Amino acid sequence: MISRLRERLKLRNSRLSSKLIMTYLLLTVVPMSLLGYVSYAQFTRSIEEQIGEYMPRFLYQANSNIEQRISELSALPDLLFNSDDMIAILRRDEEQSVSDLNKDIFSLNSYMSRTYLGGSNPDVLAVFLLSKNRFFQSSKIAYTGFDRDQAIAPYRYELNNLVEKPKIILPSETSLRFTNDVPYVLIMKQIADTDNRRILGTMFIAVQLTFIDRILHDFEKNDKADLWVMNRKGERLYHTDPEKIGTYDPDINRYPILNGSFRTTGDGPKRLVSVTESAQLDWVFVHSIPLKYLTEKTDLVRNVTIFVFLGIVLVTTVLSVVFSLNITRPLKRLSRLMKNAEMGHFQVDHSLQSRDEVGSLARSFNSMITTTRELIQTNYRIEIRQKEAELYALQSQINPHFIYNTLETISMAVEEQETDTVVDMVTLLGRMLRFSVGNKAKSVPLADEVQHIRDFLTIQKYRFEERLTFDIQLAADIERENLYSPKFILQPIVENAIKHGLETHKALDIQIGIGKEMSLRSGKLDVVYRIRDNGPGIPAEKMLELEEALKSDTHIDKDSGFGLSNVNARIVLMHGPEYGIQLHSIYGKGTEVIVRIPALNGTEALADSGGLEGEGER
Amino acid sequence: MLTRRRRFPILGLLLALVFVSACGKGSSDSYKVIYEMETPAASADDALANSPAPHYKIGVVPKLSNTYFDVVKQGAQEAAWDIDVELLYKVPASADPEEQIGVIRELMEAKVDAIAVSANDPKALVPVLKEAKEQGIQVITWDADTDPEARAFYVNMVDPETLGRHLVDTLAWSMNEKGEFAIMTASLSAANQNEWIKWMKAQQEQYYPNMKLVEIVPTDDAPDKAYEAAKELLKSHPNLKGIVGNASVGPPAAAQAVKEANAAGRISVVGLSTPNLMRDYLQEGYAQTATLWSPKKLGYLTVVLAKNLLLGQTPYDDQMVEKVGKIRVNGDMIIMGAPLDFTKDNVDQYDF
Numbered sequence: 030m031i032s033r034l035r036e037r038l039k040l041r042n043s044r045l046s047s048k049l050i051m052t053y054l055l056l057t058v059v060p061m062s063l064l065g066y067v068s069y070a071q072f073t074r075s076i077e078e079q080i081g082e083y084m085p086r087f088l089y090q091a092n093s094n095i096e097q098r099i100s101e102l103s104a105l106p107d108l109l110f111n112s113d114d115m116i117a118i119l120r121r122d123e124e125q126s127v128s129d130l131n132k133d134i135f136s137l138n139s140y141m142s143r144t145y146l147g148g149s150n151p152d153v154l155a156v157f158l159l160s161k162n163r164f165f166q167s168s169k170i171a172y173t174g175f176d177r178d179q180a181i182a183p184y185r186y187e188l189n190n191l192v193e194k195p196k197i198i199l200p201s202e203t204s205l206r207f208t209n210d211v212p213y214v215l216i217m218k219q220i221a222d223t224d225n226r227r228i229l230g231t232m233f234i235a236v237q238l239t240f241i242d243r244i245l246h247d248f249e250k251n252d253k254a255d256l257w258v259m260n261r262k263g264e265r266l267y268h269t270d271p272e273k274i275g276t277y278d279p280d281i282n283r284y285p286i287l288n289g290s291f292r293t294t295g296d297g298p299k300r301l302v303s304v305t306e307s308a309q310l311d312w313v314f315v316h317s318i319p320l321k322y323l324t325e326k327t328d329l330v331r332n333v334t335i336f337v338f339l340g341i342v343l344v345t346t347v348l349s350v351v352f353s354l355n356i357t358r359p360l361k362r363l364s365r366l367m368k369n370a371e372m373g374h375f376q377v378d379h380s381l382q383s384r385d386e387v388g389s390l391a392r393s394f395n396s397m398i399t400t401t402r403e404l405i406q407t408n409y410r411i412e413i414r415q416k417e418a419e420l421y422a423l424q425s426q427i428n429p430h431f432i433y434n435t436l437e438t439i440s441m442a443v444e445e446q447e448t449d450t451v452v453d454m455v456t457l458l459g460r461m462l463r464f465s466v467g468n469k470a471k472s473v474p475l476a477d478e479v480q481h482i483r484d485f486l487t488i489q490k491y492r493f494e495e496r497l498t499f500d501i502q503l504a505a506d507i508e509r510e511n512l513y514s515p516k517f518i519l520q521p522i523v524e525n526a527i528k529h530g531l532e533t534h535k536a537l538d539i540q541i542g543i544g545k546e547m548s549l550r551s552g553k554l555d556v557v558y559r560i561r562d563n564g565p566g567i568p569a570e571k572m573l574e575l576e577e578a579l580k581s582d583t584h585i586d587k588d589s590g591f592g593l594s595n596v597n598a599r600i601v602l603m604h605g606p607e608y609g610i611q612l613h614s615i616y617g618k619g620t621e622v623i624v625r626i627p628a629l630n631g632t633e634a635l636a637d638s639g640g641l642e643g644e645g646e647r
Numbered sequence: 648m649l650t651r652r653r654r655f656p657i658l659g660l661l662l663a664l665v666f667v668s669a670c671g672k673g674s675s676d677s678y679k680v681i682y683e684m685e686t687p688a689a690s691a692d693d694a695l696a697n698s699p700a701p702h703y704k705i706g707v708v709p710k711l712s713n714t715y716f717d718v719v720k721q722g723a724q725e726a727a728w729d730i731d732v733e734l735l736y737k738v739p740a741s742a743d744p745e746e747q748i749g750v751i752r753e754l755m756e757a758k759v760d761a762i763a764v765s766a767n768d769p770k771a772l773v774p775v776l777k778e779a780k781e782q783g784i785q786v787i788t789w790d791a792d793t794d795p796e797a798r799a800f801y802v803n804m805v806d807p808e809t810l811g812r813h814l815v816d817t818l819a820w821s822m823n824e825k826g827e828f829a830i831m832t833a834s835l836s837a838a839n840q841n842e843w844i845k846w847m848k849a850q851q852e853q854y855y856p857n858m859k860l861v862e863i864v865p866t867d868d869a870p871d872k873a874y875e876a877a878k879e880l881l882k883s884h885p886n887l888k889g890i891v892g893n894a895s896v897g898p899p900a901a902a903q904a905v906k907e908a909n910a911a912g913r914i915s916v917v918g919l920s921t922p923n924l925m926r927d928y929l930q931e932g933y934a935q936t937a938t939l940w941s942p943k944k945l946g947y948l949t950v951v952l953a954k955n956l957l958l959g960q961t962p963y964d965d966q967m968v969e970k971v972g973k974i975r976v977n978g979d980m981i982i983m984g985a986p987l988d989f990t991k992d993n994v995d996q997y998d999f
Contacts, residue, residue: 081681089684107972113993120996223971224941224987225998226725289683305684 045360046353053349058342065338069331073324077301080323081290084303087248088314092307094244095258099216099310102153103195106220106232108144115140119160119229120222134165141167145234152240154213160220160230168235170211174204175233197310198233199266200275205235212238212274214266238274241267254318261311278315287313292320359387363394375402416602417471427465428524431485432458438492454491457484465517471603474631475514475556479503479543482519486539489527496536497527504544512556513629515603521592522560522610522622530564538563545628550607558624566616579610593622600626705953706735706754707946708764710791710833711742711868715895715921715942716765718999719790722946729947729970732954735759742834742867744771751775755782761953763802765790769838773797785956789949791839792980799956800979802949804940805986807839811846813986814918814938815855818891821915821935825857826888829880831901831918833868833894843893861887866896873900881908892918898937902928922989922997929991937989943999944971948983 109115118133125133137158145156146169155168157175164177198215200206207213213235220229245256245267257268263281268274285291290303301323303316321328366378377395382388435458442450464473464481479501486499523539530537542559567575579597597610604627614620707723709716720736727734737754739746744767752775754762762784766772769792776786776797789802804810818828830847832840844863851858861884866873873896880887881904890905892898898918905914906928916934921942928934948971952962962968964976975982989997 078681082684085682085684117993117996221970223944225996226722226941226943226947226970227998283678285678285680286683288685289680291678291680293677294679295677301681302678 044357046350046357049353049356050346050349053345053352054342057345061338061341065334069327069334072327072330076324076327077292077320080301080318081292081303084301084316085289085305088303088305088316091244091248092305092312092314095241095312096307096309098240098244099195099197102150102216102234102236103218105145105150105153105156105234106218109140109220111144112140116222116229119220120225122161130163134163137165138167141165152237154207154211154235154237156235157233158220158230159233163230170207170209172205172207172235174206179204197312199260199264201264207235212267212271214238238267242269245269251318251322253322254316256317257315258312259315261313266312281313356387359383359391363387363391366394366398370398370401375405427461427520431524434492435488438488442491450491454488457488460484461488471516471599472513472629473516475507475512475543478514478516478519481517482523482541485520485523493527493531496531497539498536499539499541501541502543504542506545507543507556510628511630513631513633514556514626515600518596518600518624518626519558519560521596522624525592526560526562526564526620526622530562533565534563546625548607548625551605551627554628555608556626556628558622558626560622560624561619563619566618566620567612567614568616572612572614575612579612596624600624702731702733703761703954703957704733704735704757704759705950705957706737706751706757706759706762707789707949707953708737708739708747708750708754708762710739710747710765710767710837712738713868713870713896714924715939718921718942719946719949721999722941722943722948723950724946725943726947726950730951730954732950734950739767742767742869744768747772748775751779755779755784759784760957761785761787763787763789763949763953764793764798766793766838767791767834768836769793785953787949787953787956789945791837793838795979800952800962800981802945802952802981802983803839804945804983806975806977806982807842808846810919810938810986811843812850814843814891814893815847815850817917817936817938817988818889818915819851819855819858821917822858822889824855827859827861827884827886828889828891829861829884829887830863831866831873831876831880831890831892831894831897832863833866833897835863835865837894840893847891847893858889866892866894866900868894868896870896870900873897874903877901877904878907880904881910881914887914889915889917892916892920895920895924895939898934899924899928902934906931906933921999922994923999925989926994929989929994932991935990937994938986939989940983940986941997941999945983947971948974948981952981 109119115137118137121133141156141158145153146167154170155166155172157167158165159177162177166175195216195218198217200213200215203215205213205215216234216236217231218234219231221227222229241258252269255269257265257273257278259265259278259281261281263278265273265276265278268276284302284304287304287306290301293300293302299320300317301320305314306312307314362378362380366376369376375398377398378391379395435454439451439454439458442454461481461484464477464484483501486497486501490497490499519541523541526539527537530539540559540561542561544557544559545554546557547553548555548557575593578594593610593612600609608625608627611623611625612620613623705727707720709719716738723734723736726732735754735757737750739750747764747767748771751762751764751772755778762776762779764772764776764786766788772793773796776793780786780797786798787800787802788798790804792798792801792803795801822828830844832844834840848860851860862880864876864880866876873892877890877897877900880890880901890898890901892901898916898920901916901918902925905911905916908914911932916928917936917938919939920937921939922937925934925937929937948968951968951971955962962974962976962981966974966976968974972984974984987997
């Protein structure tokens with residue numbers, strides 16, 4: 030796995046686009062996600078700390094409000110001193126008649142009812158007063174489990190110091206129950222007669238817990254939070270959830286502090302718990318809220334951030350892909366162009382017009398290709414010019430021997446005074462010279478070429494007289510069409526035939542046929558010259574040598590003096606390798622030279638020869 | 648395609664990082680304290696607990712020994728128990744200021760931390776009290792004041808004006824607002840009694856033109872002398888309709904004289920005295936109203952305030968004193984409360 034990963038991470042070998050995308054993502058995704066995570070965590074913690082610091086203060090305030098309220102309630106017994114009659118009843122010793130006793134009880138009960146239950150203390154549920162074995166009571170709602178013996182019995186031995194400091198009795202510590210199980214606490218306080226320095230009795234004030242409710246609700250209106258008040262044993266005497274009043278908090282001994290805030294990290298939802306203890310009442314105030322409600326708004330921000338983050342990642346990914354493709358695609362195209370150039374296709378691609386480095390690379394490459402192509406074309410043209418010059422030199426050549434021989438023949442004719450012959454020959458020679466000199470084009474009308482060879486043969490006929498016979502057959506369709514032919518292609522062949530034929534034989538017959546034939550090699554109707562002689566023929570080994578020379582040696586060797594290959598090379602140069610010369614020969618019987626050229630009319634021939642100039646593709 | 652496949656491990660790595668950092672926090676402890684509050688209450692308690700109050704010695708000097716001052720002593724003793732001080736209750740043999748000076752010197756020799764004195768003479772005690780002050784002893788007065796420069800403050804039982812006017816009111820009610828009356832005071836030099844007499848006269852002049860003050864006689868707070876003085880009053884003023892006493896031995900002596908003269912109904916007796924001294928006379932009709940405060944409460948308050956002063960706490964208006972109630976402060980005079988009236992109907996409620 031690790032080695033695979035390492036292989037995968039081998040940056041050097043991966044593609045440029047992958048590297049770019051990876052770098053881009055690393056530069057955007059990683060810092061953004063880290064930044065987002067860190068700031069979210071920091072924000073959450075600061076909220077937690079803020080609440081954690083604020084809540085204990087609030088609880089402390091609530092606590093002091095409740096302590097204040099309790100001490101107000103604890104001062105209620107003193108209201109008895111407002112009435113001398115009531116104090117007189119309490120000061121009275123118990124030796125009195127039953128009716129007097131009942132009258133006192135009635136008076137005190139109704140006084141307490143008026144003073145405590147009807148007054149400005151809506152929280153007071155009931156008031157009980159134990160004095161000198163008498164039991165006074167006044168209650169708003171029905172109750173059970175509280176009478177003279179039950180009330181004081183549990184506290185018989187802790188009655189010291191209850192003058193200043195009231196004792197708070199929780200429902201679990203007494204049998205007092207109100208109907209409907211109204212939650213309450215009992216404030217127990219002794220009534221001191223400061224004049225006589227005596228204890229007059231003990232008062233129990235049952236207080237409904239609504240006052241805690243009111244105080245706490247002023248502070249905390251979030252119903253997701255739990256607020257409760259418990260004693261040190263964990264008994265909840267008040268809870269925002271009324272069901273839980275009277276239950277125990279099993280964790281109280283595990284709380285790390287009782288003044289401050291902490292976070293639960295155990296099982297279940299995490300909560301932020303703030304506690305404050307009341308020194309005066311020995312109560313612990315607890316505020317507990319699930320962390321997720323605390324960070325509710327932050328979570329919204331977090332979710333939005335995550336969405337925005339994902340969006341940005343998506344956009345940056347797309348951007349990085351587009352960007353890297355933008356860089357690599359031109360590079361790929363360039364490399365394809367280079368490959369093409371390597372294969373010899375010098376193409377220019379002008380679609381890469383960007384102004385960046387790739388664009389300038391492409392431009393450089395384009396200009397390089399253009400330059401290369403121009404260089405090639407220049408070289409090509411120079412070579413062609415050179416070849417043309419050579420061709421011209423070749424084709425414009427009329428063998429000086431021939432002129433010399435002709436002139437000698439004319440001179441002999443003059444001596445013999447054959448005036449007609451002389452005139453004829455001079456005329457022929459002049460026409461030949463004009464043909465040779467006058468037209469510098471490579472192609473001439475086929476008729477002119479044929480006329481020229483006829484003139485040549487006629488002159489030779491004057492010279493060799495009966496030793497030489499010839500015949501020229503022109504196919505009818507050739508005569509009709511205005512066809513063109515390369516210049517001077519027949520004369521070297523015929524010269525060759527006359528030279529070799531008359532060297533070894535007494536007489537030579539030359540047949541020239543001109544016609545159109547279907548060619549396998551070009552797939553067209555071509556013009557074919559057939560020059561047949563009955564000369565000595567060509568020996569087999571010489572024949573092979575010749576064919577080899579015709580096939581391979583396309584360049585014109587001016588000095589070789591070998592007319593056949595000269596002609597063949599010119600035709601191949603002008604019209605391609607499918608044209609040229611073929612040799613058939615039977616040793617001792619004769620030779621046939623077949624010259625194949627394309628059937629071109631005047632314009633085509635001009636275009637073809639002109640095409641040599643403009644041809645750049647090959 | 649290659650690039651996409653390659654991106655996944657990186658994303659996965661990031662996610663893993665986030666998860667690890669989210670879960671890895673503090674699983675060792677199930678509670679993590681975020682904030683710990685210093686409780687001002689607790690720290691104040693600590694400060695008190697760290698320096699426990701020294702065991703103070705407080706000397707209390709009454710004017711002399713009689714029923715009233717005996718009850719005061721009970722209250723002072725109760726306070727000494729409650730607030731853990733040593734009480735030295737030294738009684739002068741008589742109302743003579745010289746006797747009281749001697750007692751104060753004894754207390755100074757006993758190295759008390761504070762002296763609370765009920766002065767027989769406002770001027771005579773000033774030098775010795777100043778001397779005590781120079782020794783570093785805190786001096787307060789109670790019941791009867793001295794000149795202000797001699798003490799820190801004065802613990803008065805009731806507002807003098809209220810008391811003086813109220814005493815005349817109870818007398819007027821008993822004698823139908825007309826006729827001659829006499830005042831029995833403790834000593835003509837006692838500051839508190841003279842203050843009350845001033846207000847008694849003012850009240851009579853303001854509301855009761857038909858009543859006439861005929862004589863003011865001193866009793867020296869001695870029952871025998873008071874009894875003689877009362878008999879003398881009856882003899883010398885045959886038209887006398889009422890006697891008001893502003894020191895505790897006065898009204899019982901007057902009632903006894905009325906009883907012996909068989910003048911119940913003709914001569915009304917009211918004034919400052921304790922319920923125990925007056926109970927029989929009230930119930931038998933020789934006296935109509937007795938007025939007082941709780942001497943126990945006065946003794947208790949005096950000791951408590953003396954200790955508070957040693958702790959550096961001066962009393963303030965509306966202060967809630969435990970087992971006493973709220974006190975009023977008027978300048979350097981502390982007022983314990985309102986006067987109590989004892990009649991034949993309620994006198995049984997009181998045990999002093």
